Amino acid sequence: MTPRAMVTLATLSTLLCVGLATPALGQVAKDATETWVPARLADGQPDIQGMWNNIGVSDTPLELPDGFSGPKFSQAELEAIAKARAEAAARSAARPREPNVGAYASYWFDSYWNEEADDRAPAIVVEPLNGQVPDWTSNAHEVLRHTRQHLHDSWEYMESGDRCITRGVLGMMMPTVYNNGTLILQSPGYVVLHSEMIHSARIIQVDGPSHVEPGVRQWDGDPRGRWEGNTLVVESTNFRAVRSMRGPKPGIRSRQSEEQRLIERFTFVDQDTIEYSSHVDDPATYNEPWTAAFPLKRDSDYQQFEYACHEGNYSVPNALGGARAEERSNR
Numbered sequence: 543m544t545p546r547a548m549v550t551l552a553t554l555s556t557l558l559c560v561g562l563a564t565p566a567l568g569q570v571a572k573d574a575t576e577t578w579v580p581a582r583l584a585d586g587q588p589d590i591q592g593m594w595n596n597i598g599v600s601d602t603p604l605e606l607p608d609g610f611s612g613p614k615f616s617q618a619e620l621e622a623i624a625k626a627r628a629e630a631a632a633r634s635a636a637r638p639r640e641p642n643v644g645a646y647a648s649y650w651f652d653s654y655w656n657e658e659a660d661d662r663a664p665a666i667v668v669e670p671l672n673g674q675v676p677d678w679t680s681n682a683h684e685v686l687r688h689t690r691q692h693l694h695d696s697w698e699y700m701e702s703g704d705r706c707i708t709r710g711v712l713g714m715m716m717p718t719v720y721n722n723g724t725l726i727l728q729s730p731g732y733v734v735l736h737s738e739m740i741h742s743a744r745i746i747q748v749d750g751p752s753h754v755e756p757g758v759r760q761w762d763g764d765p766r767g768r769w770e771g772n773t774l775v776v777e778s779t780n781f782r783a784v785r786s787m788r789g790p791k792p793g794i795r796s797r798q799s800e801e802q803r804l805i806e807r808f809t810f811v812d813q814d815t816i817e818y819s820s821h822v823d824d825p826a827t828y829n830e831p832w833t834a835a836f837p838l839k840r841d842s843d844y845q846q847f848e849y850a851c852h853e854g855n856y857s858v859p860n861a862l863g864g865a866r867a868e869e870r871s872n873r
């Protein structure tokens with residue numbers, strides 16, 4: 543997956559012509575979002591264009607340790623959370639591990655460049671109050687178990703990101719180890735979110751017609767946006783059922799069902815800060831809804847590069863070819 547060509551504004555301008563918060567790293571006073579007045583575009587939309595990044599969030603833990611509850615924490619509770627995490631990390635490090643190929647050098651990871659951030663939230667999940675992603679339903683567990691058993695029987699069982707299709711909305715927006723830049727562009731009646739991760743552009747119609755017909759299903763859903771003051775609210779429905787998709791927990795696969803409904807909120811706090819949240823309601827996958835929240839910071843120096851998945855990704859044919867070779871050797 544090698545970057546080849548920088549994404550240009552002209553590329554996405556063409557795309558526009560064709561197709562067209564809950565706080566996390568620090569509590570922002572409510573009146574700050576009510577008194578600050580952003581610049582407006584010709585169609586009345588607040589101007590949120592530019593490059594944004596979840597700087598300082600990529601190494602914020604997704605979940606709270608067991609036994610804690612938000613949304614606010616005392617200094618003693620924060621110290622207890624840090625201690626619980628350190629103990630868990632020590633136990634993990636002490637376990638025997640199978641040999642592996644390792645990973646990239648540390649300077650490839652966003653956390654390497656964000657070590658100065660000292661106002662990280664204790665977790666990204668803010669609802670439910672225990673700060674943990676709800677468990678899967680029994681049906682979701684069965685689907686994922688079946689998928690793991692047949693993972694290399696066919697490309698159909700492989701994770702959608704490994705197939706260079708999509709990581710899903712959460713996979714694009716949630717902080718990860720690299721490729722966290724999001725380019726926002728606007729055109730009359732539209733907002734475009736171009737995520738560097740897996741090179742995906744979501745074209746969001748603002749104050750447009752209702753969602754498409756129920757029979758129309760899409761990998762990343764059908765988004766519709768509206769402005770509530772300084773907050774862009776994006777509701778996505780009409781998702782395609784995907785049996786294996788990049789999950790919110792690192793290293794753990796998840797899925798999405800046709801029942802999934804996402805509500806994202808982009809609250810424009812000031813010229814350089816957006817409070818972002820994503821409310822996930824997928825009753826066929828999770829036992830209850832949950833919400834993740836973290837800030838996006840303007841990052842004008844960030845250069846977004848193409849995520850050239852197909853040009854360097856041989857994992858699908860190699861994985862399937864290896865499975866067939868193993869089958870032949872076991873006959």
